Structure formats: C-alpha cells, structure tokens
Amino acid sequence: MTAAAMRTMYKSHPDHPPYGEAMSRCVDTCFTCLEACSTCADACLSERSVATLINCIRLNLDCADACAATGRIVTRANKAGNRQPLEAQLTTCIAFCRACARECANHADMHKHCRVCMEACNACAAACEAMLNALRMPA
Amino acid sequence: MTAAAMRTMYKSHPDHPPYGEAMSRCVDTCFTCLEACSTCADACLSERSVATLINCIRLNLDCADACAATGRIVTRANKAGNRQPLEAQLTTCIAFCRACARECANHADMHKHCRVCMEACNACAAACEAMLNALRMPA
Amino acid sequence: MTAAAMRTMYKSHPDHPPYGEAMSRCVDTCFTCLEACSTCADACLSERSVATLINCIRLNLDCADACAATGRIVTRANKAGNRQPLEAQLTTCIAFCRACARECANHADMHKHCRVCMEACNACAAACEAMLNALRMPA
Amino acid sequence: MTAAAMRTMYKSHPDHPPYGEAMSRCVDTCFTCLEACSTCADACLSERSVATLINCIRLNLDCADACAATGRIVTRANKAGNRQPLEAQLTTCIAFCRACARECANHADMHKHCRVCMEACNACAAACEAMLNALRMPA
Numbered sequence: 001m002t003a004a005a006m007r008t009m010y011k012s013h014p015d016h017p018p019y020g021e022a023m024s025r026c027v028d029t030c031f032t033c034l035e036a037c038s039t040c041a042d043a044c045l046s047e048r049s050v051a052t053l054i055n056c057i058r059l060n061l062d063c064a065d066a067c068a069a070t071g072r073i074v075t076r077a078n079k080a081g082n083r084q085p086l087e088a089q090l091t092t093c094i095a096f097c098r099a100c101a102r103e104c105a106n107h108a109d110m111h112k113h114c115r116v117c118m119e120a121c122n123a124c125a126a127a128c129e130a131m132l133n134a135l136r137m138p139a
Numbered sequence: 140m141t142a143a144a145m146r147t148m149y150k151s152h153p154d155h156p157p158y159g160e161a162m163s164r165c166v167d168t169c170f171t172c173l174e175a176c177s178t179c180a181d182a183c184l185s186e187r188s189v190a191t192l193i194n195c196i197r198l199n200l201d202c203a204d205a206c207a208a209t210g211r212i213v214t215r216a217n218k219a220g221n222r223q224p225l226e227a228q229l230t231t232c233i234a235f236c237r238a239c240a241r242e243c244a245n246h247a248d249m250h251k252h253c254r255v256c257m258e259a260c261n262a263c264a265a266a267c268e269a270m271l272n273a274l275r276m277p278a
Numbered sequence: 279m280t281a282a283a284m285r286t287m288y289k290s291h292p293d294h295p296p297y298g299e300a301m302s303r304c305v306d307t308c309f310t311c312l313e314a315c316s317t318c319a320d321a322c323l324s325e326r327s328v329a330t331l332i333n334c335i336r337l338n339l340d341c342a343d344a345c346a347a348t349g350r351i352v353t354r355a356n357k358a359g360n361r362q363p364l365e366a367q368l369t370t371c372i373a374f375c376r377a378c379a380r381e382c383a384n385h386a387d388m389h390k391h392c393r394v395c396m397e398a399c400n401a402c403a404a405a406c407e408a409m410l411n412a413l414r415m416p417a
Numbered sequence: 418m419t420a421a422a423m424r425t426m427y428k429s430h431p432d433h434p435p436y437g438e439a440m441s442r443c444v445d446t447c448f449t450c451l452e453a454c455s456t457c458a459d460a461c462l463s464e465r466s467v468a469t470l471i472n473c474i475r476l477n478l479d480c481a482d483a484c485a486a487t488g489r490i491v492t493r494a495n496k497a498g499n500r501q502p503l504e505a506q507l508t509t510c511i512a513f514c515r516a517c518a519r520e521c522a523n524h525a526d527m528h529k530h531c532r533v534c535m536e537a538c539n540a541c542a543a544a545c546e547a548m549l550n551a552l553r554m555p556a
C-alpha cells in the first residue's frame with residue numbers, strides 16, 4: 001500500500017476537495033504521530049527511570065488521543081460546512097503536539113524514542129497548520 | 140457498576156483533584172454522547188430518507204470522535220499542567236456538540252434517535268463548559 | 279440524559295433489533311469500562327509505587343482500547359450480517375476485560391481505583407457474554 | 418518523518434522485542450487501513466448511489482474501529498505476557514479486514530475509493546497474520 005495509492009483515494013472522492021493534498025498529508029501525519037506517541041508511552045513505561053517520565057507518558061497518551069480524533073475527523077473534511085469545529089480541532093491538535101514535543105525534547109538526549117516522538121509531533125503540528133491554511137484559502 | 144462506584148474511583152486518585160465532581164460528570168457525558176452519536180449515525184443509515192441525512196451522519200461521526208478523545212483526555216486531567224491544550228480540547232468538543240445538536244434538531248420531529256442525540260449533545264456541551272469553569276476556579 | 283432516554287434511542291432504530299436490550303447494556307458497560315480503565319491507568323501513574331504497576335497500566339490501556347472499539351462496533355450491530363467478526367470482537371473484549379480484572383485484583387486491597395476497575399471489567403465481560411448469547415438466540 | 422525513523426523508535430524500546438519488524442509493519446498497516454476505511458466511508462456518503470453502499474459504509478466504520486484498537490494495542494506488544502487477548506485482537510482485526518475487503522470488492526469497478534480500501538484491508542490482514550506468526554515463533 002503506497003502513499004501514491006492513498007493519494008488516488010482522496011482524488012476519487014466525489015466532492016473533489018480543492019485542498020486534497022493538504023488533507024491527505026494531515027491525516028497521514030496525525031496517524032504517524034498517534035503511532036509515535038503510543039510507542040513512546042510504552043517505551044517510557046519500560047524505562048528504569050519511569051518515575052521521571054510520568055508527565056511524558058501522560059502527554060504521549062493525550063497527544064495520541066487528540067491525533068486519533070483529528071485524523072478521523074479530517075478524513076471527513078470534504079464539505080465546506082462545519083468549518084468552525086474543524087478549525088478548532090486542528091488548533092487543539094497543534095496545542096497537544098507542541099506540548100508533547102516540548103516534553104519529549106527534555107528526554108531526547110537520553111531516549112531515542114522521545115527524540116523520534118518529538119519529531120513526529122513537530123511534523124504533525126506543521127501538517128495541521130498547513131491544513132488550516134489550505135482551508136482558509138479562497139477555492 | 141453504579142455511578143457512585145465510579146465516583147469513588149475519582150476520589151481514590153492520588154492527586155485528589157479539587158474539580159473531581161466536574162471531571163467525572165464531563166467524562167460520563169462525553170461517553171454517553173459518543174454512544175448517542177454513534178447510534179444516531181447507524182439509525183440514520185437505516186432510514187429510507189438516508190440521502191437527506193448525510194450531513195447529520197457526518198456530524199454524528201465527527202462528534203463521536205471528538206467526544207471519545209475528550210472523555211479519555213479528561214480522565215488524565217488531574218495535574219494542573221498542560222492546561223492550555225486541555226482547555227482547547229474542551230472548547231473543540233463543545234463546538235462539535237453544538238454543531239451536531241443543531242443538525243439533529245432539524246430532524247428531531249421526524250426521528251426520535253435524532254432527538255435523543257440532540258439532547259445528549261447539549262448535555263455534553265454543558266458538562267464540558269462546567270469542566271472549563273471548574274478548571275478556571277481558584278483551588 | 280437518563281439511561282431510559284438512551285433506551286428509547288435504540289428502540290427508534292429502523293431495524294428494530296430483537297436484542298436491543300442486550301445491545302444497549304453491552305455498549306453502556308463497554309464505555310463505563312473504558313472510563314474505569316483510563317482512570318485507573320492515570321491513577322496508577324500517580325502512585326508512588328508506579329514501578330510495580332507497569333503491567334496494570336499496560337493492561338488498563340489495552341482494555342480501554344478494546345472496549346472503545348467494541349462499544350462503537352456494537353452500536354452498529356443491528357443488521358444480521360457480518361456476525362462472525364462481531365462475535366470475534368465480543369470474544370476479544372471479554373479476553374481483555376478478564377486479563378485486566380485479574381491484574382487489578384492483585385492491587386485491589388491497596389488501591390481502590392484498581393478495585394473499581396476490576397468490577398467494571400467484570401461487568402463488561404458479563405455484558406459482552408450476554409450480547410453474544412442474545413446474538414445466537416433464534417429471533 | 419520517514420518509515421526508517423519510526424523503525425529506530427521500535428529499536429530504542431527497552432524491551433527489544435524480537436519481533437519488532439513485524440510489529441512495526443502491523444501498526445503501520447493498521448493505521449493506513451483506518452485511514453482508508455474512514456475515507457472510503459466518507460466518499461461513499463457522497464456518492465449518488467449511497468443507498469446501495471450502506472453495508473459498505475457500516476463495514477468501513479467497523480473495520481476502522483477494529484484497526485484503530487489493534488494499532489494501539491500492538492504498540493504495547495513488547496512484553497511476552499497477555500499473549501492470548503493480543504492474539505484474539507489480531508484475529509478479530511483480520512476478520513473485519515476480510516469482511517470489509519469482500520464488500521469493497523463488490524464496488525471496486527465502480528468506485529476507486531472502494532478499490533484502494535480493499536487493497537488496504539488485504540494488506541492489513543496480511544500484516545496482522547505476519548504478526549501472529551512472529552508472536553508464535555520461538556524467540
């Protein structure tokens with residue numbers, strides 16, 4: 001299953017959203033970030049220093065839930081309606097990604113999983129911003 | 140499993156959040172709203188007039204995803220940190236609940252599932268607002 | 279939003295499933311168990327003895343995900359089709375609830391949140407079994 | 418965020434699971450399948466022939482929920498314990514992927530989104546089977 005195949009899927013949607021490219025990138029990075037956050041939480045739970053990583057685990061789990069919801073909601077972003085809650089969702093996702101990236105940055109030198117998770121969070125925040133911009137562009 | 144039992148659970152959390160009552164009500168109504176939205180979407184899919192309910196189904200699914208994420212995230216709202224993304228999440232959930240309630244209101248006379256869903260969405264929006272207020276109160 | 283209101287929702291579904299009562303109880307307990315497991319995981323993260331609760335946290339998170347999926351899938355269980363994956367989902371949910379209840383039982387004397395979570399898991403396993411039985415009854 | 422970066426993440430997990438490769442592929446394809454199923458459901462809702470696609474939409478939504486849970490649960494599959502519910506989860510996911518692929522196959526000539534979704538479901542079923550095999554191999 002290649003990224004190109006997924007891209008043809010968005011193109012075959014009857015609504016032909018003008019921001020299909022931003023949409024498909026946004027969904028991809030949300031689910032990658034969900035995977036990174038969930039994996040980082042589990043790796044943190046296995047670290048000897050788990051007691052110092054509690055805040056990181058909580059933010060990983062929060063960010064995973066926010067990204068899971070955002071990814072699913074953005075797959076339904078074809079219609080112009082309901083713009084306001086959609087924009088609120090993207091803004092919220094950016095807030096969780098940034099908070100989680102900031103926390104993971106504190107442990108990135110020590111734990112590679114925190115470093116990769118930080119990168120996934122930053123990429124997801126950027127893709128949600130690009131989606132927000134695409135939504136606001138005149139069609 | 141009574142509501143009282145769940146309430147003792149929140150009280151046994153080592154952090155003893157001062158807003159435990161608002162928190163537990165918020166989580167309860169988020170998951171009830173998830174159930175109502177998911178059930179309403181499925182009932183709409185079985186209506187003969189499904190073609191007139193497409194927007195309702197999409198909002199049901201969006202609201203279900205927003206409520207699922209909010210419910211899970213609020214169970215981790217014990218610590219004072221990360222207040223900003225948490226408030227953003229609650230605000231987003233309110234936006235989806237209101238949009239879904241508005242759409243369901245259009246079909247409430249015709250379909251009882253839309254009426255009950257509208258009530259669940261309104262109750263969830265109110266509980267999320269109460270949680271926001273509780274968070275902002277001085278401890 | 280009363281349980282009675284939710285019950286009328288299931289009754290207003292155009293498919294009138296003969297097992298609506300079992301279905302609505304199953305969905306309710308799945309979402310209550312999701313709440314209990316998510317809350318127990320967060321409470322465990324705040325315990326001083328967190329290092330001894332890692333396995334419990336992992337099972338809490340697994341059981342929460344299994345219950346979330348089961349609750350959503352059972353809201354779409356009206357049609358007779360696709361019986362086999364639906365039964366597999368219920369069986370899987372029972373397996374996670376039992377594993378999580380067993381682990382929580384080890385800490386139930388020490389931590390009230392583990393005791394309540396164990397009860398929620400046992401109630402969810404029972405409701406999933408009742409749903410399985412209802413599906414297998416001749417209509 | 419490259420696939421190679423995600424792969425280093427799994428390698429940095431303190432438990433060093435011997436089946437890390439199968440695990441990471443399984444999680445990736447679960448989330449790709451979640452995206453495909455969610456997108457296909459939304460595209461079906463926009464088709465003029467929506468009334469003939471109701472069963473497809475329901476299976477898309479069911480499969481999306483099963484894949485979301487499986488992806489998250491498999492990120493915690495590092496420890497040897499709890500093998501039985503994990504295997505049940507993978508088996509259930511395979512059942513939903515196959516049912517959804519079969520239904521999408523009926524519409525694959527007409528709708529490209531159904532064809533891509535069918536491919537994503539088949540890839541996910543295969544990756545879940547590979548994960549099951551990896552779990553059963555002597556370490």
